[in-house]
Structure formats: C-alpha cells, structure tokens
Amino acid sequence: xxxxxxxxxxxxxxxxxxxxxxxxxxxxxxxxxxxxxxxxxxxxxxxxxxxxxxxxxxxxxxxxxxxxxxxxxxxxxxxxxxxxxxxxxxxxxxxxxxxxxxxxxxxxxxxxxxxxxxxxxxxxxxxxxxxxxxxxxxxxxxxxxxxxxxxxxxxxxxxxxxxxxxxxxxxxxxxxxxx
Amino acid sequence: xxxxxxxxxxxxxxxxxxxxxxxxxxxxxxxxxxxxxxxxxxxxxxxxxxxxxxxxxxxxxxxxxxxxxxxxxxxxxxxxxxxxxxxxxxxxxxxxxxxxxxxxxxxxxxxxxxxxxxxxxxxxxxxxxxxxxxxxxxxxxxxxxxxxxxxxxxxxxxxxxxxxxxxxxxxxxxxxxxx
Amino acid sequence: xxxxxxxxxxxxxxxxxxxxxxxxxxxxxxxxxxxxxxxxxxxxxxxxxxxxxxxxxxxxxxxxxxxxxxxxxxxxxxxxxxxxxxxxxxxxxxxxxxxxxxxxxxxxxxxxxxxxxxxxxxxxxxxxxxxxxxxxxxxxxxxxxxxxxxxxxxxxxxxxxxxxxxxxxxxxxxxxxxx
Amino acid sequence: xxxxxxxxxxxxxxxxxxxxxxxxxxxxxxxxxxxxxxxxxxxxxxxxxxxxxxxxxxxxxxxxxxxxxxxxxxxxxxxxxxxxxxxxxxxxxxxxxxxxxxxxxxxxxxxxxxxxxxxxxxxxxxxxxxxxxxxxxxxxxxxxxxxxxxxxxxxxxxxxxxxxxxxxxxxxxxxxxxx
Numbered sequence: 001x002x003x004x005x006x007x008x009x010x011x012x013x014x015x016x017x018x019x020x021x022x023x024x025x026x027x028x029x030x031x032x033x034x035x036x037x038x039x040x041x042x043x044x045x046x047x048x049x050x051x052x053x054x055x056x057x058x059x060x061x062x063x064x065x066x067x068x069x070x071x072x073x074x075x076x077x078x079x080x081x082x083x084x085x086x087x088x089x090x091x092x093x094x095x096x097x098x099x100x101x102x103x104x105x106x107x108x109x110x111x112x113x114x115x116x117x118x119x120x121x122x123x124x125x126x127x128x129x130x131x132x133x134x135x136x137x138x139x140x141x142x143x144x145x146x147x148x149x150x151x152x153x154x155x156x157x158x159x160x161x162x163x164x165x166x167x168x169x170x171x172x173x174x175x176x177x178x179x
Numbered sequence: 180x181x182x183x184x185x186x187x188x189x190x191x192x193x194x195x196x197x198x199x200x201x202x203x204x205x206x207x208x209x210x211x212x213x214x215x216x217x218x219x220x221x222x223x224x225x226x227x228x229x230x231x232x233x234x235x236x237x238x239x240x241x242x243x244x245x246x247x248x249x250x251x252x253x254x255x256x257x258x259x260x261x262x263x264x265x266x267x268x269x270x271x272x273x274x275x276x277x278x279x280x281x282x283x284x285x286x287x288x289x290x291x292x293x294x295x296x297x298x299x300x301x302x303x304x305x306x307x308x309x310x311x312x313x314x315x316x317x318x319x320x321x322x323x324x325x326x327x328x329x330x331x332x333x334x335x336x337x338x339x340x341x342x343x344x345x346x347x348x349x350x351x352x353x354x355x356x357x358x
Numbered sequence: 359x360x361x362x363x364x365x366x367x368x369x370x371x372x373x374x375x376x377x378x379x380x381x382x383x384x385x386x387x388x389x390x391x392x393x394x395x396x397x398x399x400x401x402x403x404x405x406x407x408x409x410x411x412x413x414x415x416x417x418x419x420x421x422x423x424x425x426x427x428x429x430x431x432x433x434x435x436x437x438x439x440x441x442x443x444x445x446x447x448x449x450x451x452x453x454x455x456x457x458x459x460x461x462x463x464x465x466x467x468x469x470x471x472x473x474x475x476x477x478x479x480x481x482x483x484x485x486x487x488x489x490x491x492x493x494x495x496x497x498x499x500x501x502x503x504x505x506x507x508x509x510x511x512x513x514x515x516x517x518x519x520x521x522x523x524x525x526x527x528x529x530x531x532x533x534x535x536x537x
Numbered sequence: 538x539x540x541x542x543x544x545x546x547x548x549x550x551x552x553x554x555x556x557x558x559x560x561x562x563x564x565x566x567x568x569x570x571x572x573x574x575x576x577x578x579x580x581x582x583x584x585x586x587x588x589x590x591x592x593x594x595x596x597x598x599x600x601x602x603x604x605x606x607x608x609x610x611x612x613x614x615x616x617x618x619x620x621x622x623x624x625x626x627x628x629x630x631x632x633x634x635x636x637x638x639x640x641x642x643x644x645x646x647x648x649x650x651x652x653x654x655x656x657x658x659x660x661x662x663x664x665x666x667x668x669x670x671x672x673x674x675x676x677x678x679x680x681x682x683x684x685x686x687x688x689x690x691x692x693x694x695x696x697x698x699x700x701x702x703x704x705x706x707x708x709x710x711x712x713x714x715x716x
Contacts, residue, residue, distance in 0.1 A: 010577025014700035016612065031704055040189025075195065080324035082331060083298075090324075119620075145617035149695065152619060156696040158328065159335040160705055163193035167210055168339055219368025254374065259503035261510060262477075337507065338514040342372035346389055347518055398547025433553065438682035440689060441656075516686065517693040521551035525568055526697055 016153065018146055024063045025123060025140040026053040027150065029157045030072065034166070048161035049073055050154060052110070054125045054138035069127045069136060071110050075162055078154045081112065084121070089113045105130045119144035194232075195332065197325055203242045204302060204319040205232040206329065208336045209251065213345070227340035228252055229333060231289070233304045233317035248306045248315060250289050254341055257333045260291065263300070268292045284309045298323035374511065376504055382421045383481060383498040384411040385508065387515045388430065392524070406519035407431055408512060410468070412483045412496035427485045427494060429468050433520055436512045439470065442479070447471045463488045477502035553690065555683055561600045562660060562677040563590040564687065566694045567609065571703070585698035586610055587691060589647070591662045591675035606664045606673060608647050612699055615691045618649065621658070626650045642667045656681035 015028040032048035049072040058064045071094060073081070080090050094108040107128045112121050120143040127136045142150070159165055194207040211227035228251040237243045250273060252260070259269050273287040286307045291300050299322040306315045321329070338344055373386040390406040407430040416422045429452060431439070438448050452466040465486045470479050478501040485494045500508070517523055554563040569585035586609040595601045608631060610618070617627050631645040644665045649658050657680040664673045679687070696702055 010579060012571070012700070012703045013574075013578065013580040014703060016699055029701055029704055034191070037192075041192065042189060043192040075328050076322075076324050079327035079331065083323055083327035143613075144620055145613050148616035148620035149612050149699075152616065152692050152695050153699060153701055155331050157701060158331050162195055162328075162332060163191070164208055164332055164336060165705065166191045166193060167208055168344065213370070216371075220371065221368060222371040254507050255501075255503050258506035258510065262502055262506035334510050337510050341374055341507075341511060342370070343387055343511055343515060345370045345372060346387055347523065392549070395550075399550065400547060401550040433686050434680075434682050437685035437689065441681055441685035513689050516689050520553055520686075520690060521549070522566055522690055522694055524549045524551060525566055526702065 016149060018140060018142060019061070019063065020140050021057060023054055023056050023138040023140050025138075025142070026055070027051065027153075028053075029161065031160060032163045034163070042166075044163045047074065048163070049075075050078060050157060050161065052123075052125070054140065056138065069108070069125055069138065071108055071125055073154075075158060078158050078161070082151055082155055082158070084112065086119055087114055102131075115141060115143075120147050195328060197319060197321060198240070198242065199319050200236060202233055202235050202317040202319050204317075204321070205234070206230065206332075207232075208340065210339060211342045213342070221345075223342045226253065227342070228254075229257060229336060229340065231302075231304070233319065235317065248287070248304055248317065250287055250304055252333075254337060257337050257340070261330055261333055261337070263291065265298055266293055281310075294320060294322075299326055374507060376498060376500060377419070377421065378498050379415060381412055381414050381496040381498050383496075383500070384413070385409065385511075386411075387519065389518060390521045392521070400524075402521045405432065406521070407433075408436060408515060408519065410481075410483070412498065414496065427466070427483055427496065429466055429483055431512075433516060436516050436519065440509055440513055440516070442470065444477055445472055460489075473499060473501075478505050553686060555677060555679060556598070556600065557677050558594060560591055560593050560675040560677050562675075562679070563592070564588065564690075565590075566698065568697060569700045571700070579703075581700045584611065585700070586612075587615060587694060587698065589660075589662070591677065593675065606645070606662055606675065608645055608662055610691075612695060615695050615698070619688055619692055619695070621649065623656055624651055639668075652678060652680075657684050 013028070015026045017024055017026040028051055030049045030051050032044045033046040034042040035045040037043050052071045052073060053068050054071075055063050055065050055068040071092075073092075077090075077092050080092075084090060090112045092110045094110075095103060096106055096108065097103050107130075109126045111124045111126070113124075114120075115122055120141060123140045123142055125136075125138045128134070129136075192207070194205045196203055196205040207230055209228045209230050211223045212225040213221040214224040216222050231250045231252060232247050233250075234242050234244050234247040250271075252271075256269075256271050259271075263269060269291045271289045273289075274282060275285055275287065276282050286309075288305045290303045290305070292303075293299075294301055299320060302319045302321055304315075304317045307313070308315075371386070373384045375382055375384040386409055388407045388409050390402045391404040392400040393403040395401050410429045410431060411426050412429075413421050413423050413426040429450075431450075435448075435450050438450075442448060448470045450468045452468075453461060454464050454466065455461050465488075467484045469482045469484070471482075472478075473480055478499060481498045481500055483494075483496045486492070487494075550565070552563045552565040554561055565588055567586045567588050569581045570583040571579040572582040574580050589608045589610060590605050591608075592600050592602050592605040608629075610629075614627075614629050617629075621627060627649045629647045631647075632640060633643050633645065634640050644667075646663045648661045648663070650661075651657075652659055657678060660677045660679055662673075662675045665671070666673075
C-alpha cells in the first residue's frame with residue numbers, strides 16, 4: 001500500500017478547521033491507495049475521500065479532540081455538496097461496519113441544511129451507537145465564505161480523490177511506491 | 180508513441196463508475212499522444228478524450244463487462260456537457276469507421292436529457308451495427324450529485340485532454356518518451 | 359530568457375482550433391518569461407498570454423495559414439472572456455507597435471458578440487494596416503460548447519499566464535533555466 | 538522554515554497589479570510554511586494567504602511603493618471574495634499587532650463594494666495608526682474583467698494556501714526542505 005498521502009516521503013498533515021460555539025469541524029483529504037497489478041501498471045485499491053472530523057466544545061474556545069467523530073465523504077457526496085444550491089439540503093447515511101457482523105450497530109448521518117440568513121449551511125452529524133447505547137450530535141454553522149472555501153477545495157481535490165491526476169502525475173516511481 | 184497515460188512508467192487505471200438498474204456507466208480519461216517533431220520539440224499526434232463505457236446489467240448487482248460499448252468524448256463534447264443547463268439536452272453522433280471503407284456501418288449516438296425530478300440527466304447510448312444487424316441501447320440515470328462529479332472531473336481533465344498542461348509539465352524527458 | 363514553454367526541454371505545440379466557413383480560429387497559451395534577479399530569485403520579465411490566431415478559408419475545408427493574423431489576450435482580457443454573461447459583448451484594441459515610431463500604423467480590434475441562437479459568441483478580428491493600406495476581417499462563430507472549452511481552458515491557464523504556479527512548481531532548476 | 542515560496546530553490550516574484558487613478562493594487566500569493574514534526578512527516582506551521590498591497594499615486598502614472606500598506610487575505614476571506622454576488626459587499630478587519638502589547642494601536646479595514654456600472658467592485662483599504670496618529674485610505678476600482686482574474690486566480694491558489702496540494706506534490710524532498 002501507499003501511505004495515505006500517495007507517496008513514501010512522509011505524511012503531510014493539512015486541514016481546514018472551523019471553530020464554532022458548540023463544536024468544531026475539521027476537514028482534510030485522503031488520497032486513494034493504489035496497488036500494482038502487473039508490469040508497472042497500477043489501479044485504485046481504495047478510493048479517496050474528504051474526512052470530516054467533528055469534535056465538541058467543552059468551554060470557551062476549548063475543544064476536546066478525543067471525543068471526535070468522523071465522516072468520510074465519497075466522490076459522489078462531494079459532488080452533492082459542490083452542486084448544492086442556496087435552498088438545497090443534503091443528507092448522507094454511513095454504517096462504518098457495513099458488510100460485517102456489526103452492521104447496523106453504528107449509524108452515522110450527516111445533514112446539511114441552508115442557514116436562513118447568509119447563504120451558508122448548517123452541518124450536523126448524528127452518531128448512534130447501539131452497542132455503547134450512545135447518541136451524539138454535533139452542530140456546526142458554516143458561513144457562505146467558509147462554504148466557498150469548502151466548495152473550492154472540494155472541487156480542487158475531487159479529481160485527486162478519484163485518482164485522475166495520477167494519469168500524468170507519476171510523482172512516485174512505481175518501483176518504490178508499493179510495499 | 181507515448182502510452183495512453185502520457186509516460187513510460189506503466190499505466191494507471193482510474194475510473195468513475197455508476198452502477199444502475201439496467202446498465203453501468205464507467206468513465207476514464209485518455210490523454211493525448213505526442214510525437215517528437217524535431218530538436219526535442221513535440222506536438223499532439225492524437226487528441227485525448229474521456230472514454231465512456233456502458234455495460235449491461237444481467238441480474239441484481241451483476242453486470243457483463245464483455246458486452247460493453249464505448250463512446251469517446253472529444254474536447255468540444257466535454258465542453259457541451261460541462262456547460263449543460265438544467266433544462267438542456269445534448270446529442271452526439273460517432274461513426275467509429277469514419278473515413279474507412281466501413282463508414283456508416285456502425286452508428287453510435289449518445290443522448291443526454293434532463294431527469295424530471297432532481298437536476299440530474301438521463302444518459303443513453305444507442306449502437307446500431309448494420310454488419311452484425313444488432314441494435315443495442317443502454318440507459319443510465321445520472322443524479323445531480325453524480326453529474327457534479329462528472330462536470331468537475333471533466334473540467335479538471337479538459338486542459339490535459341488538450342495537452343495544455345504539457346507546456347509547463349514535462350514529466351517525461353523528451354529523450355525517453357518517444358518510441 | 360526561458361523558452362516560451364517555460365523550460366529548456368524543447369517546445370510543446372498544443373492548440374485548440376475551430377474550423378468554420380469563412381475562417382479558422384486557433385488558440386494556444388504562451389507562458390510568461392522569467393529572468394533571474396539575484397541569488398537564485400526570479401521574476402516575471404514578459405507576461406504570458408493566450409494567442410488567438412485567425413486564418414482565412416480559401417475553399418471547402420481549405421485554409422491558408424500564411425494569411426494568419428494574431429491577437430494575444432492578456433490576463434485581464436482573459437478575465438473579461440471568462441466572465442462574459444450570455445448577453446454580454448467585449449471588444450479589445452491592440453496596437454502591436456505601441457510605444458515605437460510605428461505606433462498607430464496597425465490597429466487590431468477583437469470583437470466578441472453573443473450569437474442569437476445557442477448561447478455561443480461571434481468572434482471577429484479586424485486588422486487595419488495604414489502602411490500596407492490593408493483592412494482584413496475574420497469572422498468565426500463559436501458555439502456554446504466550444505466557448506465552454508475556451509472558458510475552461512482559459513480559466514485553467516490564467517494562473518499559469520500570471521506565473522502563480524511557479525511559486526510551488528519549480529520544474530526548471532534555477533541554474534539551467536536562465537540564458 | 539521553508540522559504541515563502543515553499544522550497545529552497547530561490548524565491549519567485551509574481552503579482553497581478555492594477556494601476557488606477559488614486560492608487561495601485563498589487564496581489565501575490567504567500568504559500569504556507571511547513572515544519573517537520575517527526576519521521577519525515579510535516580504539518581502547516583504558518584498558514585498561507587494572498588497579500589494585497591496598496592500604494593498611492595503621486596502623479597500621472599507615477600506611484601510610490603514606499604508608502605504601501607498591505608492586507609493579507611486568509612483562506613476564509615478569499616472564500617468570501619470568490620463567492621461575492623454582484624450586489625454583495627464584504628468588509629474585513631485586521632489588527633497586525635493582535636495578541637501583543639500593541640494590540641489595537643493599528644486598525645486595518647478592507648472594504649469591497651459593488652461598482653454601480655459594470656459588475657466590478659470598489660476596493661478600499663483604511664489604515665488607522667494610533668501611535669503615529671495617521672489615517673490612510675486607498676481607493677481602487679476593480680472592473681468586472683479584473684475581478685474575474687482575481688476570482689479565478691484566488692480559486693486556483695486557495696487549495697495551495699491551505700497546503701492541500703502538498704499531499705501529492707512533494708516537490709521538495711523532506712530531507713532538504715527544513716532548516
């Protein structure tokens with residue numbers, strides 16, 4: 001496997017984080033993983049995503065990263081957010097244990113709804129864990145300007161999430177990039 | 180010739196595939212091929228495209244890749260799709276044997292029409308083969324979110340299809356890139 | 359000086375050409391030229407552009423490249439075209455001999471007007487040469503799809519015309535890139 | 538630290554400058570600085586920005602660069618400008634001495650308001666310095682075409698300001714990029 005940054009030069013940590021009253025929302029891209037198939041050829045083994053991380057406020061300008069919950073946006077979910085009109089809403093459902101014996105035990109839903117005032121959106125993540133009997137909810141208002149950053153950076157990263165840049169951007173020699 | 184990925188480090192296989200009820204639609208870029216003309220200078224020998232591949236459903240979540248039909252979108256056809264308004268339609272006609280003795284024997288038409296409900300489009304490919312006396316038709320509904328992925332990735336890849344990135348992105352040393 | 363493609367690996371010739379009834383219109387980017395100023399630092403010496411080349415039809419599907427006239431679009435002129443609304447027009451005036459003793463002898467004007475039917479634009483170039491007593495005019499209708507290719511590729515190339523990619527894209531080692 | 542251009546090959550100076558009647562406005566990107574954290578991994582140490590530099594006209598087509606004032610636009614402020622509608626305004630406030638003992642002594646405000654006529658915007662920077670008892674104001678009208686250049690180049694540079702390109706664009710070997 002490749003490292004999640006697509007090469008073996010060490011990871012680079014980048015994010016864009018919004019600190020709000022009840023919670024913070026951090027987002028960072030996860031590039032696809034490629035595997036060698038034959039003769040130096042490669043294909044996508046694991047698709048990329050944009051990882052949203054929500055973590056709660058525990059005081060004024062204090063946040064608890066340990067209590068974070070994550071939601072990995074797929075290419076199509078990114079397409080949904082990029083093309084969201086001013087009055088549109090979106091809702092996505094994930095089961096992190098899908099296709100395992102724990103399927104259905106944890107249900108995550110991300111809801112994106114327009115803010116009334118300024119052209120921004122209200123992001124809320126709900127995580128219900130039947131095993132732990134927990135029900136967590138995070139609320140983060142995203143302003144029009146902040147959503148423009150999301151839209152622009154998501155549009156930028158989408159082809160890379162899909163691996164389309166790798167057709168002409170062989171930064172990693174095939175001989176060294178596969179473990 | 181270059182390999183279709185524009186260099187000699189092996190091919191990279193990437194696509195974006197939509198699996199729907201009657202058929203699946205896969206799309207992947209094909210970079211232009213360059214040829215050396217003199218003194219290390221290069222020009223486009225064969226234009227790039229985005230290859231659409233349709234293949235039929237043959238059961239629940241089962242698809243038959245062997246029965247695929249392809250349609251290669253040119254730069255201008257990509258421009259047409261990128262600029263498609265919510266109520267717009269597009270239709271493209273290809274003859275894979277154009278300018279050969281078999282011209283007119285196989286006629287392909289790709290039709291893109293708005294879906295009534297959600298801002299997406301209905302893609303249908305019709306392939307009529309007079310020699311084999313076959314008439315195949317593939318239907319794939321594309322949601323607004325999926326079309327946003329297409330629009331974003333097509334906009335990203337278009338300048339590369341045209342070779343404009345090669346002005347500043349000489350990833351392949353001239354000495355090794357021409358057969 | 360750099361070569362116009364921004365490095366010393368040989369030039370790459372790429373364009374996008376529209377062949378129409380009365381004339382053809384070809385467009386290709388010209389990257390900025392940089393010069394070393396000190397200690398390995400560089401700055402833009404000559405700004406980039408997108409070169410429009412018009413050449414006349416001289417028969418059915420025959421064109422005469424020798425009779426071409428060119429018009430180099432600046433960053434701001436590209437901005438004007440990129441942001442053109444469906445009913446907007448634009449007109450640009452160039453004097454290729456500006457600030458020389460021949461100033462005013464050759465006047466070039468590029469006019470872009472909306473086509474009535476399909477969302478495209480009518481490009482016309484007028485070149486008046488007082489010395490040669492010539493007055494040439496080229497007309498090229500550009501469809502909505504073709505203009506979408508122009509808009510997308512011009513948006514792509516604009517930051518490169520401005521040299522902004524060179525902040526993080528040192529493809530050319532400083533030691534070899536300056537003559 | 539990295540150099541502000543993100544590598545150690547020397548700086549590259551690029552800008553886009555608008556010369557108007559009362560003042561000129563120059564803009565150029567500042568990439569983020571990364572620091573090594575461990576095992577070849579890196580993270581953003583100082584965020585990137587787009588630096589706006591205003592300098593006054595002191596005669597016909599003469600400007601005084603020595604009297605310049607700067608305003609560094611953050612990712613979210615860039616998002617605000619990128620998403621500005623034709624009738625929208627924006628205003629940003631900076632205190633260059635924030636969190637120091639001089640906090641509040643210098644107040645900068647950038648105001649962006651629509652021009653009545655052509656779809657452009659009026660940029661004005663006000664710098665009040667309580668220590669020097671100065672109050673400077675710069676006015677620069679930005680046309681629709683010029684703002685399209687700003688919008689396109691800001692959209693291009695935003696993911697780089699955020700460092701998101703560094704996930705797949707390790708131009709600088711980790712071993713040499715940290716001082």
